[in-house]
Each structure stands twice: as structure tokens, then as C-alpha cells.
Amino acid sequence: MNRQNLSGLIFGDSMRIGMIRFVVLVEIPVLLFLFNAFKGFAGRYFPFLNTLLLMYFFGLIGALATAVYYLKDIYRYDFDKVPFRYFMICFFGMFTPKIRVNHRMEDSPWHETVEKIGGPVYMDVDPGYVVLTESLTAPEKVYGQGKKRFLSRRERIQAMVDLREQESTVASITANTKDGIQVTVKETKFNYRIWDPRWDVLYRENKSERNPYPYSPQAIRDFVYNRPVQMSLLNQPEQVSWESAVRGKVSGIIRGYISKHKLDEIIAPRENLTHQDRDEVVKEGYDPKFKEGLREFGTILRWWDPGAFSSEVDVEKQHIANWGVKLAGDIQISQAHGDAQQIAYEELGRAEAEAELLVSIINAMDGLPLGSDKIRTMQNLILLRTAQVIKALGSNNKLPNGTKE
Structure with a gap:
């Protein structure tokens, strides 16, 4: 047995490794103690066997109690039941829970434990969602849809990402024109979703995607870790929501367009065919530079409508x-x-x-x-x-x- 296999046998957290540890550390000593207690076969050769076994059991129970107390202390549990079961799951592979994940973890007795501590746990990930896990030092894995996805004890759920197409509306956007007149844009609508390299191929070849929920693992990591940060009401840094991040990008297009043009150029009469303001604004949403900005946090803009441009009533x-x-x-x-x-x-x-x-x-x-x-x-x-x-x-x-x- 090489060093890697020995390390896996001692520190591994799969159910099979856990059962091996349980047999070696608990079941065999218990059977040996009971057999010697009733048969006395080892009394002539090992007169102190039962004494040694009793000392071993006291040491094992003490180590287990210390581990449970440690878990209870660092995770601030009020009772011993949850830390004890978590230790049995990690070390002996027993009572491994199973949870269902979509946009959130479904309610279960292990919901709080998995959310606070992490694995081991089996996950059923619904279609249209992925789960990003992380260790103490770095991101770990991205789990797509499937049954019994095993989450090791080194992993904790960082984010559950929705792969479905999202829709949002900006009720009102206000900005000043080049000649200093305030213009309001109402009912700006847009659809967005997680980016994947296949979208660029589909655009070029004018095809539809057979997989309704494509995603790139790198895009998932960018989405979780690269979104903008703002200060909360409690003066604490917090990450901007996905919808707010995309809304800020889309609003920036409209404000930039308004600030570069005069009022006549923005709300010119339709008889004046030289002003194609809507077409110009819409094209900016599909400009490669703008798409690259969204791709920095793993997002692609699928469709958008700038809405209706209008100025102050008296001016108009x-x-x-x-x-x-x-x-x-x-x-x-x-x-x-x-x-x-x-x-x-x-x-x-x-x-x-x-x-x-x-x-x-x-x-x-x-x-x-x-x-x-x-x-x-x-x-x-x-x-x-x-x-x-x-x-x-x-x-x-x-x-x-x-x-x-």
C-alpha cells in the first residue's frame, strides 16, 4: 500500500472508506472483547487483553467526545446531536444525508448543517441549476444536474446558480442630453443568462441550442466571484445581485447615448429618417466590447428593448x-x-x-x-x-x- 492509498484510508470520507474504518476501529475490537469475555481463549496467552481493550474503548470514546465538542464549539451548536451525527458521517460514513438543490436547498433536517459546515452529503441537482463548491482556500468543483452528487467534507456549497433565462425591466432611466435637457426612458426590458462558448457559435451559424441549459464552469466561477461589490446600509461590503449588475450595464448604454446627443436627435419626429436612435442604441447592447464587460461576470445579454424616450412635458x-x-x-x-x-x-x-x-x-x-x-x-x-x-x-x-x- 503506497502513501496515497494509506492517506485515503485514514482521511478519506467516502462511505466505503468509512465502513472500513468502522470495522477496523470498532467492530473487530468489540467482537474480540466479547469473544474473549465469554470464551476466555486468550487468558492464558494475553492475560491483559480485556484490560487493553477496555482502555482502547475509553480512549476511542474520549477521542469521539473531544471531536464532537470541538465541532459543537467552532460551529456554535447548542446541542450535541448534530455534531455527533456529523462526526459519524465524516469518519465512519454512516447516516450520510441527501438533499435536493435547485435555486435553494430544499427543507430537510440537514439543511442548516450542510449550509453551515458542508459535506459529506449526497445532492440531487435539478435541471436548470448548478452548484459551485469551495474549500477553505479556493473554489473546488461545479456540479451540474444529476442524482447523488457526492459532496466531500472538504467542500462547502458556495452558490446555487440558475441556468434559466432571466427577464427584467427597468421602470425608468433618467439622464441629461448634450444640450442639458433631462430625458427619461421608460420600460427598458432585457433577457440574460449564464454565458457559454456555444452561444457565439450559435450566433454565427444561426442555429438553436439542443441543450436548454448550457454553461461553462469558468463562467460559473466568474459569476460568483467577479460580480461588483457595493456598501450595504450597514456600511458593510456586499456583492451586487445578478439582476442589479446587468441592469447597471444596460442603463449605462442608455445614459451614454443620451449624454452624447441633443434632444432633437433623440426624440426627433419620425419623418426625419436621418435619426435612427433606437437602432443605434440596440446595436450597442450587442457590441463586442459590451459583451466582454458582461462576460467578466459570466453573463450574456440575449435580448433587450431600450424602451420609450421622452423629455420633460413642457420642453417636449x-x-x-x-x-x-x-x-x-x-x-x-x-x-x-x-x-x-x-x-x-x-x-x-x-x-x-x-x-x-x-x-x-x-x-x-x-x-x-x-x-x-x-x-x-x-x-x-x-x-x-x-x-x-x-x-x-x-x-x-x-x-x-x-x-x-
Whole structure:
């Protein structure tokens, strides 16, 4: 037997090793004592055997009592029952409890003991959850879903992590624009979950994940140990909750966008297609730098909606009035331009008609004898030709129902 096997036999905490220790340290000495007490076979060769066995039993009981008292003292138990059972579990592998774990440990007689001291214990981890354990000096293991996951006495449950997709809403986010006007964003929604390398592959290949609860052990450790820390109301450092950490990142995107733009650029009318504020904000949530920031504490943003942008009521009404004046001015300019074109076309038509009248009169007088009274004759010819042209124009300008304009 090498040193490692001997160390495992002495200090191991599995049920099999514990039963071996119980047989060697308790059962064999007890049987030997009883057999010698009733048969007396060893009296001739080992006259002090029973005395030695009694001393051994007193020493064993004393060591057990000392261990139980030590556990009771360091973990501040009021009774001896829990420390005694814990010692029997650790050393002899007897009465090993079993607990069920999801977002918390299910109620059981061993709930407090496992939470305060740790293993040995068998865990049933529900689907959609993982358990991170740690020793006195470092993180130990990450246990996924499964039955009878054995937690050794060197391990203690540090965190139970939910792998399901989380959903949250920020009721209101307020920030000042580049021109110093306060803007409020309401009902910002987002979904997030534990990060896993497979998500990046799925994004690139546009596939769905068959395993509904993928996770990376490193992401679990980052989630537990890398989340931000804040001061509590009692002026004590405490870790920020998962939801608060993600909410702070998402709120930072919106506040940063508002501070870089003017009010007109944020709540511009939809007719102005040059301002795509929602698309610009949404893209920032999927930017590689932002994703890397979330990945530092083992999280990925699956989906989000920035919500509705609005300013203070009075300011917004004034901007709406300004936009209304601008639009009304554009309408009046367009209407005036149309009226001017109509007048110009009417004047052009009159000028063409007058020119046509003059040309027809000149053509009618060409080659006609004027007689002795030339002026009188020209006047009559002009009147006659004018009447003919007017009659011709009147007969040509008829409406569809046959009436004249």
C-alpha cells in the first residue's frame, strides 16, 4: 500500500472508506472483547487483553467526545446531536444525508448543517441549476444536474446558480442630453443568462441550442466571484445581485447615448429618417466590447428593448410646437408655389391667345383692298376678325357636359 492509498484510508470520507474504518476501529475490537469475555481463549496467552481493550474503548470514546465538542464549539451548536451525527458521517460514513438543490436547498433536517459546515452529503441537482463548491482556500468543483452528487467534507456549497433565462425591466432611466435637457426612458426590458462558448457559435451559424441549459464552469466561477461589490446600509461590503449588475450595464448604454446627443436627435419626429436612435442604441447592447464587460461576470445579454424616450412635458410640448410651425411653413410654401405656377400658366395662356388674335387679324388683312377710307375699313376688318376669333374660341372651350366655360 503506497502513501496515497494509506492517506485515503485514514482521511478519506467516502462511505466505503468509512465502513472500513468502522470495522477496523470498532467492530473487530468489540467482537474480540466479547469473544474473549465469554470464551476466555486468550487468558492464558494475553492475560491483559480485556484490560487493553477496555482502555482502547475509553480512549476511542474520549477521542469521539473531544471531536464532537470541538465541532459543537467552532460551529456554535447548542446541542450535541448534530455534531455527533456529523462526526459519524465524516469518519465512519454512516447516516450520510441527501438533499435536493435547485435555486435553494430544499427543507430537510440537514439543511442548516450542510449550509453551515458542508459535506459529506449526497445532492440531487435539478435541471436548470448548478452548484459551485469551495474549500477553505479556493473554489473546488461545479456540479451540474444529476442524482447523488457526492459532496466531500472538504467542500462547502458556495452558490446555487440558475441556468434559466432571466427577464427584467427597468421602470425608468433618467439622464441629461448634450444640450442639458433631462430625458427619461421608460420600460427598458432585457433577457440574460449564464454565458457559454456555444452561444457565439450559435450566433454565427444561426442555429438553436439542443441543450436548454448550457454553461461553462469558468463562467460559473466568474459569476460568483467577479460580480461588483457595493456598501450595504450597514456600511458593510456586499456583492451586487445578478439582476442589479446587468441592469447597471444596460442603463449605462442608455445614459451614454443620451449624454452624447441633443434632444432633437433623440426624440426627433419620425419623418426625419436621418435619426435612427433606437437602432443605434440596440446595436450597442450587442457590441463586442459590451459583451466582454458582461462576460467578466459570466453573463450574456440575449435580448433587450431600450424602451420609450421622452423629455420633460413642457420642453417636449415646445419642441412639438416648433416642429408644427416648421411643417406648417413647409405646407404654406408648397401651396404658394402651386398658386404661383397656376397664375403663371393662366397669364401665359392669355398672352398666347392675344398673340394668336393679332396674327390672325394681320393674316386676314393681307392682300385685301382697303378703298378710299382706309382707316374705317381697317377698323371694320379688325372688329370682324376679332368677332370670328372669339366665336371660334368659344366653340372650342366647352366642358364635358357641353356647356361653355
